Amino acid sequence: MHGANLGTLLRTCDAVGACLAVPPFRWVDDAVARGNTLRRPGCVHRVGSPLRWLAAERAAGSRILGVELADEAIRLGDLTAAGGRTIVVLGHEASGIPPEALDALDAAVEIPMVGGGLSLNVAVAGSLVLYKLAGLL
Ligand SMILES: C[S@@+](CC[C@H](N)C(=O)[O-])C[C@H]1O[C@@H](n2cnc3c(N)ncnc32)[C@H](O)[C@@H]1O
Numbered sequence: 001m002h003g004a005n006l007g008t009l010l011r012t013c014d015a016v017g018a019c020l021a022v023p024p025f026r027w028v029d030d031a032v033a034r035g036n037t038l039r040r041p042g043c044v045h046r047v048g049s050p051l052r053w054l055a056a057e058r059a060a061g062s063r064i065l066g067v068e069l070a071d072e073a074i075r076l077g078d079l080t081a082a083g084g085r086t087i088v089v090l091g092h093e094a095s096g097i098p099p100e101a102l103d104a105l106d107a108a109v110e111i112p113m114v115g116g117g118l119s120l121n122v123a124v125a126g127s128l129v130l131y132k133l134a135g136l137l
């Protein structure tokens with residue numbers, strides 16, 4: 001949702017040495033192109049079934065980290081840099097991470113907020129977490 005989010009996230013992925021994994025919807029390529037100012041191709045994985053891919057990644061030893069406001073979530077300040085392969089799961093701008101994907105997470109991380117807003121923009125939230133995981137902050 002909201003135009004430039006996927007392209008913005010691809011730029012952050014490029015900056016921290018990550019790849020962007022996207023679902024197989026027809027609108028995704030256009031959405032990734034918007035907001036993307038990279039002058040070379042970014043690293044984009046097209047994932048057939050996101051849930052099956054997450055399960056396979058988890059079985060292969062990847063850490064699956066959701067970015068979501070949740071009771072049991074780790075606070076961003078306590079998140080340590082990734083020691084191994086980590087998959088960061090972001091939610092839909094309107095509905096968040098769907099319940100079936102929450103079941104696939106090893107942990108969730110939340111970004112504390114003190115203002116009146118209920119949540120951050122997804123590209124902002126994802127970028128903050130990616131920088132912390134990359135150890136660049
Ligand atoms: C606009 S929010 C979704 C709000 C939605 N109403 C909900 O029920 O979750 C879009 C996504 O950005 C991320 N996000 C936004 N603010 C966050 C925060 N403070 N901490 C962690 N994740 C956040 C989450 O991945 C969330 O699913």
